[in-house]
Amino acid sequence: MEPIQSATGALSASPVISATGLTKRYGALHVLRGVDLDAHEGEVISILGASGSGKSTFLRCLNLLEVPSGGTLNVLGEDVRFRMKGAERQIADARQVNRLRSQVGMVFQNFCLWSHRTVLQNVMEGPVHVQGRNRHEVREEAEKALDRVGLLNRADYYPSQLSGGQQQRVAIARAIVMRPRVLLFDEPTSALDPELVGEVLKVMQDLAAEGRTMLIVTHEMAFARDVSSRVVFLEKGTVRVQGTPQDLFKGGMDERFDRFVSHFSRQG
Template sequence: MRDNRQAEPAGKARPVISISDLRKKFGGLEVLKGISLAADQGEVITILGSSGSGKSTMLRCVNMLEVPTSGTIAIDGEVIEMRSTRQGIQPASRKQVDRIRSKAAMVFQSFNLWSHMTVLENVIEAPVHVQKRPRQECIAEAEMLLAKVGLSAKKESYPRHLSGGQQQRAAIARALAQKPSVLLFDEPTSALDPELVGEVLKVMRELADEGRTMLIVTHEIAFAREVSNRIVFLDGGRIEASGTPAELFAEGTNERFSRFVSRNN
């Protein structure tokens, strides 16, 4: 089982991911209301909260699937540059966005595999065509990653021939193939039948034990308590509580968090 103590800072090393005063509006609705969060190397942070609290929006802003209204985001010390346009705030450089997405690889709740490609082709697509790495090198690494997630026998299969759990494990292998600095998981088990959830959580536990830096939006409270160095509880677009699992689950620590846990257990 993972040691749930908060990761110790390594000297003056900068965080792998740093979010400062992040805000996001959809029309007149402010979904994120000044989120600040940093993750150190090897830290696993799970984000909990009710539907509509801003969890997924925050994660999607990190790799520019949603463009923040304001605030700053940095991956490995590289701040994502923004500029004002007639359409509003936009990323200043498409090349930088592609680079950031490779550094902050995302695993979606709905898998998002390319249906016309085999599992192997899905895994090598970004390394070959975005990162411009040698194809044979990418294939060799992809085969190792598929073995890691238990899908060696499915490398020539198409997504439609896989179970939901297998598709999500393929999506994790695809994210790992980019050699990211941080893995972003957006409700990775919410689209799965209950009997398939465990196989995906097992792979995620193994990644946590390897010391991967991970931000995980999840509704799996027991899993969050087990694997996290830190849990962040969002409520109404703000961080309502943050701490180690031991701190947050201590009786009387935060009334709103306690109510959330009791409703979702």
Template sequence: MNSESHVLTIDNLHKSFGDLEVLNGTSMYANRGDVISILGSSGSGKSTLLRCINLLEIPQQGDVYINDELIKMKGTGHKRKAADKRQVERIRSRLSMVFQSFNLWTHMTVQENIMEGPVQVLKVQKAEAKESAMAYLDKVGLADKYDCYPSQLSGGQMQRVAIARALAMEPDILLFDEPTSALDPELVNEVLQVIELLAAEGRTMLIVTHEMEFARQVSSEIIFLNQGVIEISGPPEEVFRNKSSEKFSNFFAQVRNTQQNKEC
């Protein structure tokens, strides 16, 4: 696969855990400003795909390019690992991931959580990092919570802080791993609205989500993963009209029924 001009290229990724193959030759790319929603049933490889991009997991085969730069590997199979630690650290500083479970530091205030990465990783001066933290808190609607601790926030507020923390790294790509799955239903929209704002700003994002209508509205492309293989991909309306995949039709119906039951 030619990685030229793409902010992200994934070429033939294979990832297994023991005998369980989670990614089975997955390939895709993203241009700058793309918003790609990744759909699929539990165990289809969605989160593993994101974790392979920033090397929280090491694929046994295949290549990842960030801004046309190949992440170097050595070894084969389950012994494969990153070849250049400094390259990994540098590339990870260009990728920001927002997790399901927030992953905020409980002993730090909201402002300190957001400042930590820029100060420690990007070597930004504290005064500049503080100013940036406040700007991003304002963006996610939490400027008045700067001196609170995570334990004083709701789940939706914690996730918005996590998004502000990710933005403070000024990343080339934002990775969202089911950002609303740990939230009570009434808190989901406040997080989705922030992500919609970021999409409107032209930020490059990969979003693992079960929020189907949100994915339809915000995405430039939808990917449906089934057993580690991209079964369908394309613009949202094209994907949601696709009747050729029984797996996708069943998945769509199951998610829709689950969401309707939550609303009852």
């Protein structure tokens, strides 16, 4: 396999995440229908698609918050092990999943901060209690992360004292402090008021400029066009088309993608 290119330059041939034939069913509902995707170190991949196309489910399968019904998944060079219990597919090695998940950070739509902990405590919780790292070192790193997202002066606040955009920036700082090799973002601006979206996208853009590996489910077309190294368009649980934003957004590569982008342009 030849190395591919991204906005940050040449990438290694081995993907950091590789999904092959990934499926997900909820009873009779078939959400993912065989998704193939490789993500290489340093890539910023925007995952687009209409509501119900399987975007968030796919992202949750990559972090094993959902167990894929079928297909294979390799994360950071390890094949994720599954087993069957009757008709149900389960995780075979919980320790493997915990180890891999600690290196694949995830930022959710609705922040998921602990309301009874301060901003600083929220950011420190994972490294101290999950990774077992030194509290003093983690505090220094957490303060640096909060400074990076512009919220060091809110370290002693509680989530209820912050705006939605500020809470999402805290969630990003919390993910960074875990030192992940991959960052997953599940529609990180969808729960925000329009005037707060820009502050979160600016933080994400800065992370992308550092060469971080990021997979982002988003409806922010300008961000996907300007920041991504690759765009993946899901439709009905499959990858309909993917390519560079330059190729896709100029139009004419896929009629359904063009209509999708046009719909969001009219909304804007």
